[in-house]
Amino acid sequence: MKEHAQKAAEFIRNESRTDWHDEALWFVRSKRDKASHSIGEWEQLRELASQVKDNVLSNLDGYLEQFEANARRNGVQVHWAADAEEHNRIVYGILEKHQARNLVKSKSMLTEECHLNEYLIKRGIEVVDTDLGERIIQLKEEPPSHIVMPAIHLKKEEVGELFHEKLHTEKGASDPKYLTEAARQHLRQKFLAAGAAITGVNFAIAETGGVVVCTNEGNADMGVHLAPVQIHCMGIEKILPKAEHLGIFTRLLARSATGQPITIYTSHYHRPKAGGEMHIVIVDNGRTAQLGRAAFRNSLKCIRCGACMNTCPIYRRSGGHSYGYTIPGPIGSILTPGIDLKKYSGLPFASTLCGSCSDVCPVKIDIHEQLYRWRQIIAEEGHLPTDKRQSMKWAGRVLSKPAWYNVIGKLTRWAMMRLPRPFLYNRLNEWGKDRELPEPPKESFGEWYRKREKS
Amino acid sequence: MKVGLFIPCYIDQFYPQVGIATLELLEKLGCQVVYPTGQTCCGQPMANSGCERDAVAAYHHFVQLFHAFDHVVTPSGSCAYHVRNHYDIVEQTEEVKKIRDNVLDLSEFLLDILKVESLDSRFPYKVGLHQSCHGLRGLRLGQGSERALEKSSKLDTLLRMVDGIELVEPSRPDECCGFGGTFAINEPAISVKMGKDRIADHENKGVEVVTAGDMSCLMHLEGIIRRQKKKIKVKHIAEILNGTQP
Known part of the structure; x- marks a missing residue:
């Protein structure tokens, strides 16, 4: 399921070419704005x-x-x-x-x-x-x-x-x-x-x-x-x-x-x-099967205009070939899971769910909402990587129990403040490869609020 | 007016100043603000990863804490959007329905409920507004550039009430920053590239401070800004509206 991420990373390695690709498609999106808004x-x-x-x-x-x-x-x-x-x-x-x-x-x-x-x-x-x-x-x-x-x-x-x-x-x-x-x-x-x-x-x-x-x-x-x-x-x-x-x-x-x-x-x-x-x-x-899926039948409205590709900030920066299917981009990412859920299980995740695709779509397909729905099915059918699946299970537990949440929050901030940099920024930290982690504050909002209430 | 204040988990842990600014601003505007203790998270991180079933316990916890309020205000369009749109998988009790109707992003509460027309704050900087996607296209806090409708933005309206502010629009007025929750770590290359492009757009317009309705976008942008040792700063809109200086 990491296939898109890998291909995208390869595409981006040539940054000036990525910029050129992004600009070329943004130009088409801008032309579309002008023509449609007129x-x-x-x-x-x-x-x-x-x-x-x-x-x-x-x-x-x-x-x-x-x-x-x-x-x-x-x-x-x-x-x-x-x-x-x-x-x-x-x-x-x-x-x-x-x-x-x-x-x-x-x-x-x-x-x-x-x-x-x-x-x-x-x-x-x-x-x-x-x-x-x-x-x-x-x-x-x-x-x-x-x-x-x-x-x-x-x-x-x-x-x-x-x-x-x-x-x-x-x-x-x-x-x-x-x-x-x-x-x-x-x-x-x-x-x-x-x-x-x-x-x-x-x-x-x-x-x-x-x-x-x-x-x-x-x-x-x-x-x-x-x-x-x-x-x-x-x-x-x-x-x-x-x-x-x-x-x-x-x-x-x-x-x-x-x-x-x-x-x-x-x-x-x-x-x-x-x-x-x-x-x-x-x-x-496969179209009849898609028609039978209530949450996804709208995808069959597609008139193949490609506007969702031109507007998609991910498509523009990863290229059509990164999707591994004839129809790439947002619309491809909601059509492919219906064709082969396992093979294309990564595509609904190749999105920030920014919703731009749904708003440019001339036939109003709720593309980003369908991406969200496919994600649920992919997880339910067991096509998420195990580490991700497990971490979400734990996150679900911690985030429903205030005591656990507070302790883990505090520990995390403590670790971020005290641990030497190599402990925090290593190959396991995908966030930290090209980004700094937030600077942890001494107290959380909750802690600040409780103090204020007391005084 | 009595309002429940919902502070999203990552703001609570990493950006308490945003929560404080929100609270102070609401109090200045005459609201009686209650912050129910024991808050955690709206459940979006799990749900956006495809694991909404794992988020159900967090949903119930959220509903239980907040259902008694007529207005639940949060400085996050994204979390408000999640509660309103994706709490559809739990039983739709009166409490759940009420919560889904009453969770508001700060800008909605200020403009639609309090009908704020002026603010007592000063922020004499060149500010670029980043239109966070879930607020913009999910809650319709403004008109996205995709739609052929009259341009509008609640965040922009509010920022214009701030004394001394100089608002600058980036050349792509509402392109995603690339955060996207777990997307930021699942597809780090694109995520960072999108962030870099947003920052460059604001920098090219001479922006000193980038603001947004969602701190998560700014956390991502700030992470890149700090790594690249850039001068440009980020501030949540609540901080600017409350007059916090950079």
């Missing part, structure tokens, strides 16, 4: 979005069936996947059927979650991520460190080096415009050769059976329009009841994610193009 109804929008999502989560079965029926009516082939394995099998099956060996993908956190790329590459499919950030980390063979800005942990010089090696750009070139142009030329070939295109789904409208994909680069459209087969992969929670609800969410999403009023492209896909095929894969992969 419209008068921001807080009402959040409330409305939260209520729409409440409705969706309470009627998910009905909406999903309605969505499926309408999509089929539009000529879309709809598939259901219980888990990641089934999702990957379905996608591969579609590609097999069409003998599509070259696949272009626009951003999809779901396919990251399912590890689709590895699955397909193992079976001889060329998979090309076409979102620039995604392509960068794909070339670098790294997982994304952020859900909206997957390569935010890399500096432009590092991208230049990578592109020099992989795309043969000029050595030492780091001009973003030049590098982006190189990526465009490289990706153009991939788009033209693609036998199929995959996109994620931001919103799926039950009323119309259509899916909506938001991008800034237009890469979802490029892929879908050029390839004969289009596949859209979505989690079951992506449903919105009606098209009229969409506006609430597109306004919230772009402002929360990057501080833009709207993403450059908001693409609506309803039916296959002439001569083409359109598939939608609807995936559960």
